[in-house]
Amino acid sequence: MSFFKKKYVLISVLLVLVLSVGTIVYLNDQSKPDDTCNNVVHVSANSLTFNEVDKLDEFAELIVIGYATDDLVDREHVVTAFDDGTMQSFHTNTNIKIEKILKKPDDFPLDQNELTIIEPVSLEGQVKYTANDYVELQKDDKSVIFLMKNSFGNYGLINDNLGKFSLEGISQKNVSQSFTSQELSEYEVFRGSVLRKYNIQQVQ
Incomplete structure (x- = not known):
């Protein structure tokens, strides 16, 4: 040749x-679902909400400082439907790394540093479903996270967007861009109360 x-x-x-x-x-x-898609479906959900950190602390079973280890698109998304095709429920199973435990039930190991939690958001194809305008935990964004165990024995984030508070401050990623200025102000006040209660320094 x-x-x-x-x-x-x-x-x-x-x-x-x-x-x-x-x-x-x-x-x-x-x-892969696209976590930057613009097709976002906002769903109203009945959920118990707290506007005082002491009441939230009392209600929560597990409170940790931790962060999500994966981007939203790489997490496990669960969307269920009734027989007629109507949506029944949705959530995302989010793997988090625990850096510190602030409160725990007696049966939760003190040295546990990993956990899969439930967030009220999910992706299905090009559609993103979110309950009460919830914004998912961002990858590697260290936060105070308030959790409650459900009837299936899984820990889920509670109090919607007031159930997680980034140590790195407020950004468009970890707080909904659709918040009003008053809602952002309330979030900032609540966040300050959380950091003070648990003697946490904001990450610079």
Whole structure:
């Protein structure tokens, strides 16, 4: 085989390889839900809310300082429906790393540093469902997280957006962009109360 024929064959093989890899990457991207999608469905949910940190502390079973280890798109999303196709419920199973336990039940190991919690948000294809405008925990965003165990034995975040408080301050990522200025002010006041109660320093 001549040099030019060998070169032609090599280029053809490389071209096929590039196209194959590109196709695989494209298909993988299509198979993942897009956490930046604009199609957000806001669902009103009946939930018990607290506007005082002492009452929230009393109600919560487990309070930790921790952070989500994965981006929303990489978490396990659960959406259930009734037989007629009507949505029944939705949530996301979020893996968190625990750095410190502030309150715990007797049966929770003091040295446990990982936990899967439930958040009232989920992705299904290009649609993002969220209850009461809840904004999910952001990856690596260290926060104070208030949790309660459900009837299935799983810990879920309580008090909607006032059930998690970033140590890094308020941003458009960890607080809903749709908040009014009054709601943002109330969130900031509540957050300050949380940090003071547990003697937590804000991350600079």
